[in-house]
Amino acid sequence: MSQFTLNLLVIGASFALYIGIAIWARAGSTAEFYAANRGVGPVMNGMATAADWMSAASFISMAGLIAFTGYDNSTYLMGWTGGYVLLALLLAPYLRKFGKFTVPEFIGDRFYSQTARIIGVICLLIVSITYVIGQMTGVGVTFSRYLQVSNSTGLWIGAALVFCYAVLGGMKGITYTQVAQYIVLIIAYTIPAVFISLQLTGHVLPQLGLFATHDASGMAFLAKLDQVVTDLGFRQYTGHHNSTLDMVLFTMALMIGTAGLPHVIIRFFTVPKVADARKSAGWALVFIALLYTVAPAVGSMARFNLTTTMWPGAQAGDTFSQPAVALSDIESRPDLAWMRNWQTTGLLAWEDKNGDGLIQYYNDTATEGPAAEMAAAQGLGGNELTTVNNDIMVLANPEIANLPGWVVAIVAAGGLAAALSTAAGLLLAISSAVSHDLIKGTLRPNISEKNELLAARVSMAVSILVATLLGLNPPGFAAQTVALAFGLAASSIFPVLMMGIFSSRVGKEGAIAGMIAGMLSTILYIFAYKGWFFIAGTNMLPDTPDAWLFGISPASFGTIGALINFAVAFAVSAVSKRPPAHVQDLVESIRVPRGAAGAISH
């Protein structure tokens, strides 16, 4: 059976499963559409949250981000998991007790202000729409790679599928498809990781293999990797090279950004009790950690395999003990077919610059050390593996490790599951903000339950269409949007929710001023270095560590934005009126779990 047929079968089967679930889990009321009738158990919700959270970026890109940077990018691992501690301790149980359907609804009620609610909607829409563009692009790319269709055809197929279960089932349909998608994506991620760990270290668990002995050389795996990459002129893998302050701030921005993402928060509205919301955050992190503790092993081992493919001598002995891989081998050997496959996608490229018939992979910016000496001795005109895309570390992993075709097909289905599950969660956050906060909350307060459900479905359909069109023509800044989405969630949404729960003193003036100050300062800082709306050349300051204020990178600024938000909110509250008595009572009530079940009725 050809690889294409296998891919088609596995992806087709996973889609049939999702559609079956969609038909089974139709929503009949707004409570089902927005919050799955608050009947999702904590383990099930944890699994759905894990799929909701782990996007195309987590599945496809994160291992590569760690692989080519090493220790310094541990920030992603800690940042994208530590946020769940904040959710469990500071937000999820109290917002569940509040017992409504959307994040802006809490902001509006707690700060007794329609303006605050609308600002909350604006923050939510900016964060979620920038985030969903990346997911839709990911769906298109995965389809085109594995099913030989164009990007746009792939995108429309993905959109039609999300349409089926999101419009029909709302949160209920999305929850159960996310559970199925989690299972698909975690199997897809784990199988190649286990094989690659077995091949290199003999350990079944990649988490242990990472710190074990590399069989072929007898050295500790990480020590061997450090040796090989430094021989080639790259930075030591386990070394700490970036600014410590920026690492701390970036990790913090990812943590509080994660805790402030509306599509993650609303998942905790679906559990029956406050105690379940706390426990469910723990389960979510267990399921997320199954991927996140494997990712650093996948990254480092895939990088090692790639490097030893280019320098066969490095496998067991010194890096330069054998010549580099021959161009003729890359073009003909069956076990290097993956290089030819990925060359056609543009994610991998090589060029024999000095015409010696060998492809030398090294860091040509290093001016001294073994790599520079080797380059001088062999008369090289620069690095000859000219393109190595980060994403290849996961996508090509099964082929690099010579795994059977069905593993490749499962990885394709896993990539699609990761992108589709996150897209559906984001689309629900967007459409419920439109139908519940804007239509019912502001424009048509007297709308009937039946019409609100219809409005929710129409908003969902429109959101899918808009996201698809944006995915077809991604604005030039699509790649930069992660910094923006996390920066804004960290600087606007997280602080206002936290103050709403932990302070009974902060009132509407403080909250509104804080949100605006946090959001604007973060947007301005990012645009000042990245260009206005990310348009290249419009940046007012050069985007280099020397030019950053106190060495703080634009991606880390969400932490500072959050501090500005808190400071402004408390300062303004100190000189404005205390919140009225009914709001003081609301704060008292969300702080105690008893009565959460009664709050279901809306």
Next chain:
Amino acid sequence: MSEREDPSDMSDRHSSNAYWQANLRIIYTCLAIWALVSYGFGIILRPLIAAIPIGGTDLGFWFAQQGSILVFIVLIFWYAARMNRLDAEYGVDE
């Protein structure tokens, strides 16, 4: 929600205040550990514990890529269990 039916009832207010203070103390403890394993051992204090070797690198690297995540999981489940007990002690459980 008996403590909310009559906001002027000082004894219930007091009890819910004591519950909240106890909750805050538990949160502070958890956040201290949360920060210690990630920002501490994983980043800032890594040079201090660099002498402890683990699989070709040092303990700080392990905390940054594995240990902090495992501690986060334990923290959340511990917090959830501790709060269930606290809810029962103060009679505010569901």
